[in-house]
Amino acid sequence: MAIDLNYECPHCQTVTPVSTAIVDEMVECPKCHQQFRAKAPIGHPVASSDHQIKAKQKVELEFDADETLRSVNPVYLRNPLVQTSLFSLVTLTGLFGIILGLTGRVFLGQQGGLTISGIMLLVCAAIYFFYRWLQVISTWLIVTTHRTSVERGIISMSTNEVQHDDVRNIKSERNLLERLFNYGDIALSSSGQDDMEIVVHDVPDPDGIIEIIRQHQ
Known part of the structure; x- marks a missing residue:
């Protein structure tokens, strides 16, 4: 049965319980939401004393001294700055088009032309930002x-x-x-x-x- 081990978050020093089932994997701190690797403890036999020769050998757990100091993803919106600015403008244009369309403005001779165009622009911007987000979280x-x-x-x-x-x-x-x-x-x-x-x-x-x-x- 899995038990919990306590790990200190290297980012905010919050003690976080981690199940032994996911030890040695990346875990997320519930306080600062930063990720760190929960290293597995290392066990080694403990020598028996003269008064405990017939006693059962004990095992003492010693944590690996390898501590996570920094864990980061690439920046999200700061690069590429030109493309981010362009698709931010596309998002604003799409929202503006939807608002105008809902007020009854006519575009290309159609009543709902502005609304449809605005939705299409928002979809294009959403696809771009989602793609960039996947690139960031995958590294x-x-x-x-x-x-x-x-x-x-x-x-x-x-x-x-x-x-x-x-x-x-x-x-x-x-x-x-x-x-x-x-x-x-x-x-x-x-x-x-x-x-x-x-x-x-x-x-x-x-x-x-x-x-x-x-x-x-």
Whole structure:
């Protein structure tokens, strides 16, 4: 039967009960709604004392010291800024068209032309924003005390990680708009690798994440 283990959220320090059935997976803090990995505890035998030679061997649980320091998704609406602005304008235009249509305005010789056009614009904008949202939630950059990993996918997941001890190259790229809105691209590679092993675009606060990685190298 599954029991609950208490985990401290690395984002808001709230103690959260986690069922042993989902240990070693990403869980969501009920207070700050940020996700973190609930690492499984490690058991090891405890030596018997001279007075307990015939007693049953006990097992003491010791938690892994690998603590999640930062877990982020790429930014949602800040990039691509031009497309986001365009589809925001499409949304407003669609709403305006629906309002005019409901007031009885005629468009292209039809009474409901404005309403239909407004609905079509809203549907196009909704499809775009939903697609961008799926792209964002399907990518996680996770920085712990020992490693940095990137998880991609919703149904099928892929994970790539680099140990902080092996990190030899950290690259960050940001243009003017990205510096103003505090996001950018991060790439990491380990020793002996020619290509970047981890590349994540549009990460919020890239300088802060890079500083955490360097502190734990």
